[in-house]
Amino acid sequence: MSRVFLAAVACLVLASVAAFAADVTRMNVQVQETKIRATPSALGKIVGSLVYGDRVTILDQPAGSPASWRKVSVPGKGLQGWVSLSALTDKPIKLQAGSENVQTGASSGEVALAGKGFNEEVEKQYKADGNFDYTIVDRMEGYNPTDDQVAAFLQKGGLNTPGGAQ
Amino acid sequence: MRLLKYLPAVLAIAALSACASMGVSDIIAIGQAGQKVAEAEQTEFTPKQEYYIGRAVAANLLSTRKIYDNQKATDYLNVLERALADFSDRPETFGGYHVAILDADEINAFGAPGGLILVTRGLLRCAASEDGVAAILSHETSHVVLKHGMNAIKTARRTAAFQNLAVTTANAAGGSDVRQLTDIFKDSISDITNTLVNNGYSRDLEYQADAMALQIMKNAGYDPKAFAEMLQVMETKFKPGGLGFNKTHPEPRDRLVEVDKKLAAMPAAATPPQAASARQARYQAALGNI
Numbered sequence: 307m308s309r310v311f312l313a314a315v316a317c318l319v320l321a322s323v324a325a326f327a328a329d330v331t332r333m334n335v336q337v338q339e340t341k342i343r344a345t346p347s348a349l350g351k352i353v354g355s356l357v358y359g360d361r362v363t364i365l366d367q368p369a370g371s372p373a374s375w376r377k378v379s380v381p382g383k384g385l386q387g388w389v390s391l392s393a394l395t396d397k398p399i400k401l402q403a404g405s406e407n408v409q410t411g412a413s414s415g416e417v418a419l420a421g422k423g424f425n426e427e428v429e430k431q432y433k434a435d436g437n438f439d440y441t442i443v444d445r446m447e448g449y450n451p452t453d454d455q456v457a458a459f460l461q462k463g464g465l466n467t468p469g470g471a472q
Numbered sequence: 473m474r475l476l477k478y479l480p481a482v483l484a485i486a487a488l489s490a491c492a493s494m495g496v497s498d499i500i501a502i503g504q505a506g507q508k509v510a511e512a513e514q515t516e517f518t519p520k521q522e523y524y525i526g527r528a529v530a531a532n533l534l535s536t537r538k539i540y541d542n543q544k545a546t547d548y549l550n551v552l553e554r555a556l557a558d559f560s561d562r563p564e565t566f567g568g569y570h571v572a573i574l575d576a577d578e579i580n581a582f583g584a585p586g587g588l589i590l591v592t593r594g595l596l597r598c599a600a601s602e603d604g605v606a607a608i609l610s611h612e613t614s615h616v617v618l619k620h621g622m623n624a625i626k627t628a629r630r631t632a633a634f635q636n637l638a639v640t641t642a643n644a645a646g647g648s649d650v651r652q653l654t655d656i657f658k659d660s661i662s663d664i665t666n667t668l669v670n671n672g673y674s675r676d677l678e679y680q681a682d683a684m685a686l687q688i689m690k691n692a693g694y695d696p697k698a699f700a701e702m703l704q705v706m707e708t709k710f711k712p713g714g715l716g717f718n719k720t721h722p723e724p725r726d727r728l729v730e731v732d733k734k735l736a737a738m739p740a741a742a743t744p745p746q747a748a749s750a751r752q753a754r755y756q757a758a759l760g761n762i
Contacts, residue, residue, distance in 0.1 A: 336518065336520070336566070337564050337566045337567075337568075338523075338566055338567055338568075340564055348563050349558070358520070374561070374563075390563055390564050392564040392565075393564040395518075395519075423520070423637055423653075424517075424520075424521040424524040424525060424653065424657050426524075427650050428524065428650060428653050428654050429527065429528065431654040432654050432658060436532075436658075438528070438531045438532065438535060439534070439535065440531050442530075442531075442572060443527050443531050443534065445572075446570040446572050447568070449547070449571065449572075450550075450554075451547075451550055451554050455551055456551060456554050456555050456558070459551045460693075462750050462754075463693075463750055463751045463754075464743060464746065464747020464750065465555070465692055465747070466559070466691065466693040468559055468563075
């Protein structure tokens with residue numbers, strides 16, 4: 307009986323240590339949307355998408371990897387690839403319950419924490435106070451050239467390819 | 473029976489283990505739901521907060537400025553901007569980089585936090601080539617990368633914001649909280665727009681943005697010398713005591729001195745003739761009549 311008990315305690319302690327260790331290798335997506343790419347390049351083949359608050363596991367970085375990219379896997383999705391470091395943070399992401407237009411936390415598994423902040427609610431109040439029109443700002447955010455357009459633009463202009471994408 | 477004796481210890485370890493697998497925010501949310509709790513001190517704005525600030529700065533600037541609604545020119549600038557951002561130190565912001573053209577003869581551009589870039593027709597006319605336009609956009613991109621706009625928020629305001637943001641509730645922020653935050657937000661936007669429109673960044677920050685722009689151009693394969701050529705054109709149009717960039721930027725010839733020092737340390741770019749003519753053709757097609 308006592309052996310079983312000690313084994314159980316040992317397992318719990320190990321699990322606890324492992325969980326702490328695992329946190330070191332996790333990062334959160336801090337941008338609205340980002341792509342997982344087959345190569346560490348802004349134009350690398352897209353193998354998946356991530357949204358704000360999604361959590362990724364940082365894998366061992368192969369020798370010679372660019373410092374500005376991280377090789378990651380996505381827990382529970384069987385996805386693996388490269389994400390730009392600029393899209394990731396090691397800080398916890400606070401996800402807002404409710405009507406925020408970037409609410410995407412369901413997939414992350416994080417418990418939603420309704421954090422205050424400069425968010426959609428504050429923007430709504432600000433718009434109303436100053437009678438500001440965001441039509442052009444919203445339109446600007448729709449200007450999103452595709453990877454193919456950018457790749458063709460660079461290639462025809464005899465320019466470089468970011469990060470060695472193929 | 474012996475197990476019962478150890479049950480509290482087992483439960484405590486199990487609880488610790490469960491906690492360890494969660495993030496700090498999870499624990500705060502579960503353990504102190506509904507209460508005001510202090511979180512780890514925030515010392516800089518997150519990309520998401522920067523995004524909402526940038527949108528407001530852009531909306532503010534656009535409230536008194538008209539857009540030049542030319543799809544071909546706008547599309548061209550947005551492909552070029554995305555290409556340049558990919559070669560910067562910060563290729564991804566919360567909402568991405570986007571460019572619109574302001575319908576003004578004035579020579580000016582604004583890089584709002586998060587990557588909303590507004591550039592006047594007057595400034596675009598100072599560029600004689602795609603490389604020159606790349607110089608303009610690289611400079612604005614650098615202000616965004618270096619978070620110069622965000623850093624224009626006064627220290628007192630920043631402190632107030634972080635103190636306010638450090639206290640969170642597990643329920644949606646109540647009306648008075650939104651009111652208070654909106655007031656801090658409004659003041660932050662004023663700090664940035666005042667800097668962009670009236671006071672300008674410090675000479676040092678402009679030189680930093682120029683230096684980073686040269687690097688972005690070089691990384692992308694553009695000729696950084698086009699930056700100096702663009703400044704030379706701006707110098708001919710510079711009006712001491714004037715508005716726009718006359719007021720908010722160091723005199724172009726002073727910037728040229730610094731830019732020339734950096735260029736001297738860079739290898740000369742060799743653009744193949746075919747690439748040069750392809751760039752010039754698309755530049756003419758998109759911005760020839762700007």
